Amino acid sequence: MFKEPVKVIVAFSGGSDSVALLHLFWRVKKEFAWEIKAVHIEHGIRGASSQKDADFAVCWAKERGIPLEVEHINVPEYVKKNSGISIEEAARKLRYEVLKKKAEIFGSSVIALGHHADDQVETILLNILRGSGLAGIRGINLLRQESGFNYLRPLLGFTKQEILDYCTYHQLQFVDDETNFQTDYTRNRVRLELLPLLQSYNPQVKEALLRLGEAAGETEKYLDDELKKAEVPLLKGPGWLGVDLNQIIHLHPLLKKRLFRQMVRDLTGYFPDFKASEALESLAKEMEGTSYYYLSSGLVVSREYHKLFLAYDWETLPEPRTLLAIDQEGQLVDPGWKLEINSLAKDKINLGLSTPYSEIIDEDKVKPPLRLRKRKNGDLFYPLGAKGEKKLKDFFIDLKVPKRIRDRIPILVDAEDRIIWVVGFRISELGKVDENTNRYLQLRIVQSCQAGSPVL
Secondary structure, eight states, X not given: OOSSOOEEEEEOOSSHHHHHHHHHHXXXXXXXXXXXXXXXXXXXXXXXXXXXXXXXXXXXXXXXXXXXXXXXXXXXXXXXXXXXXOHHHHHHHHHHHHHHHHHHHHTOOEEXXXXXXXXXXXXXXXXXXXXXXXXXXXXXXXXXXXXXXXXXXXXXXXXXXXXXXXXXXXXXXXXXXXXXXXXXXXXXXIIIIIHHHHHHHOTTHHXXXXXXXXXXXXXXXXXXHHHHHHTOOEEEETTEEEEEGGGGTTSOHHHHHHHHHHHHHHHHSXXXXXXXXXXXXXXXXXXXXXXXXXXXXXXEEEEETTEEEEESSTTTXXXXXXXXXXXXXXXXXXXXXXXXXXXXXXXXXXXXXXXXXXXXEEGGGSOSOOEEEOOOTTOEEOBTTOSXXXXXXXXXXXXXXXXXXXXXXXXXXXXXXXXXXXTTTEEBGGGOOOTTOOOEEEEEEEEGGGTTSSOO
């Protein structure tokens, strides 16, 4: 798996799984020229009992000459400060942060963990109960690479009983965490209550779940390979990722969904939940106007016509290209851009060419001259497709348009100061083309060098 000698951080709780894991590394480290270091994490949950386990870990490692560090974390305090997170989730998050920090100091990219086949069964079952997709049903990976670290689980193919047999054979002492036998935690309830019940229906249910996980893993790998073959170019910037939806228009829906999930994971380190995934898919199907959406804490999305952007927060999102420089009087001051208005014959119209820079309206429904300005207090707007007028401010709020750009969004109005087009977002119902339209106006925001060119 690793061609050259490596340094390995071994997570060591002192329980049977981690004892077997560390003992195995201790036995083979000379053969593979591996340098190992154990890390014991005391979670601040079990008081004196937890400290006793830490003392055991120190003695066990010392007897074998294995370097070990003990790190104390306060999981209950973290849960108090971060509402909505469970003790289990907080412990896992803080534990991985410690392991990564210790690995960096040790100069290691490999972190070994003691998960085994029974953990895999519990994980698959938990993910099924949560309504997970293929990635969750696949369960735990033998080797997971993330943010420059390799998370290795050498015991994943062995059952808990086989690990206990190994400890007995080698006369290895270990400690038991009494909380593993309490039903306060969901995973414990699955292990102590649900699995025995399922075994009463199918004594081989564990093996069946493991086969299901393997099948899901094979399907996941196939989809990953297919997405790689597609070679979708991503747009990247500081704190954001994007994709041109025109580049993936022919991609299979499953691969599109996978692409969005991977973009979220690449940006945040975790996969989106079902609700966030649905929102992304829905936004990607829309190809007109500009939309903003709050997906979850630390994740927002915008779509500017055919481009989709993901970012940590509103401030990090790239600004729409349709923003223009407008002075305090609301006048367009950027000489590199201009508004171009052309009358078109009916046979020259293609309503499908609507872009952030170009729209077509009914010429007889607006009062010339048309001009650009910035928004004003009290502005009313009748968005295309809406039931009636609303405040322009509410229109921006509904679309989650960041405050920092609202004053720089060009507003096209007619002689009566009625809003005809919120550039880059939507035209007004007031200028809507319908079956009675006889004269058409093509509105374009163009750079000077493009004036008079075909529709963008």
